Amino acid sequence: MTNMRPPQKSKLLKVVILGDGGVGKSALLTRFVSNRYEENNFHTIGVEFMNKDIVVDGERFTLQIWDTAGQERFRALRTPFYRGSDICLLCYALDDRDSLKGLTLWRNEFLNYADVDQDKFPFIVVGNKNDIPAQKRQVNFELVQQWCADQKIACHIETSSKAATNVTDAFVLGLRQWRHMECVAEAELRQQGDTIDLTRPIRLVQRRICCTGGGEGQAADGGDDAMRSPGSKMFGQKRNTAKAPATNYRL
Ligand SMILES: Nc1nc2c(ncn2[C@@H]2O[C@H](COP(=O)(O)OP(=O)(O)OP(=O)(O)O)[C@@H](O)[C@H]2O)c(=O)[nH]1
Numbered sequence: 001m002t003n004m005r006p007p008q009k010s011k012l013l014k015v016v017i018l019g020d021g022g023v024g025k026s027a028l029l030t031r032f033v034s035n036r037y038e039e040n041n042f043h044t045i046g047v048e049f050m051n052k053d054i055v056v057d058g059e060r061f062t063l064q065i066w067d068t069a070g071q072e073r074f075r076a077l078r079t080p081f082y083r084g085s086d087i088c089l090l091c092y093a094l095d096d097r098d099s100l101k102g103l104t105l106w107r108n109e110f111l112n113y114a115d116v117d118q119d120k121f122p123f124i125v126v127g128n129k130n131d132i133p134a135q136k137r138q139v140n141f142e143l144v145q146q147w148c149a150d151q152k153i154a155c156h157i158e159t160s161s162k163a164a165t166n167v168t169d170a171f172v173l174g175l176r177q178w179r180h181m182e183c184v185a186e187a188e189l190r191q192q193g194d195t196i197d198l199t200r201p202i203r204l205v206q207r208r209i210c211c212t213g214g215g216e217g218q219a220a221d222g223g224d225d226a227m228r229s230p231g232s233k234m235f236g237q238k239r240n241t242a243k244a245p246a247t248n249y250r251l
Helices: 025-034 072-081 097-114 141-151 167-192 202-210 215-220
Strands: 011-019 047-056 059-068 087-093 123-128 155-158
Touching: 011 025, 011 097, 011 167, 025 047, 025 059, 025 087, 025 123, 025 167, 047 072, 047 167, 059 072, 059 167, 072 097, 087 097, 087 167, 097 123, 097 141, 123 141, 123 167, 141 155, 155 167
Parallel strands: 011 059, 011 087, 087 123, 123 155
Antiparallel strands: 047 059
C-alpha cells in the first residue's frame, strides 16, 4: 500500500499546422518536438504527425501535431485530416508577403473541412522566420494584428525555428487559448443550467467514427462542439521594440 497519488492523466489534443509551402511548418514542428533544425527540408507530401508531451500550468498534455503540405497540389491529401482538431496554427513567413495573404484561404479551408465554429475555435497565427534581417522583412507586425482583429483571432506570435525563438511559446499559446475557450464554454453551460446527459453516449461515438486520425483527442476530453465557446476577447499588446520576439499575448 502506498499513499502516493496516481499520476495525473495526460489530455490528448490534436493540433494542426497550416500555411503556404515553405513558411517553415515542418521546421517549427521539428524544433518543438526534437529541438533540431534543418536548413534543407523536403516539401511535406500530404501530412505527417508527431506527438509531444508537455506540462502547462500544472496540467499534462499530449499534443498530436499534424504537419500538413502547404502546396496546393496536395490539398486533397491534407484536408481529410482536419476533422477532430482542437487547435490550429496558421503560419506565414515574415519574408513572404503572399504567405500572409494566404492565411484567409487557409482559415477558410480549415473551417470547411474541420467543421468547427469559427468564433469558438482556438486559432493561433504564427509568423515564422523572425531571425531574418530587418531589410528582408515583408510583413509588418501591426498589419497582422489588424488581420487577426478582423478575424476575431486572439493570438498572434512571431517565431524562429532556426534560432529557436518562441517556438514552444506558440504551442503553449495554443493550449492556453484552448483552455480559455473550454472555461468560457463551461461557464456558459452552467449559466444555461445545462446538464451533461451521461445516458447519451451514442452521439459521441458517431463523432469519433467521423474523425480521421486524432479523433481520440476530442473523445478524451469530451470535445463536443457544445463544450467550446467564443474566444473573441482580444489580447491586444503591441511589440515594445522592433527586435523583440513578438507576440500579442503574455505567456
Ligand atoms: N531563416 C529561417 N528559415 C527557416 C525557418 N524555418 C524554416 N526555414 C527555411 O524554410 C525552408 C522551408 O521550411 P519547411 O519547414 O520545409 O516549410 P513547410 O512550411 O513545411 O513547407 P511545405 O512542406 O512545402 O508545406 C527550410 O528549408 C528552411 O530553409 C526559420 O525560422 N528561419
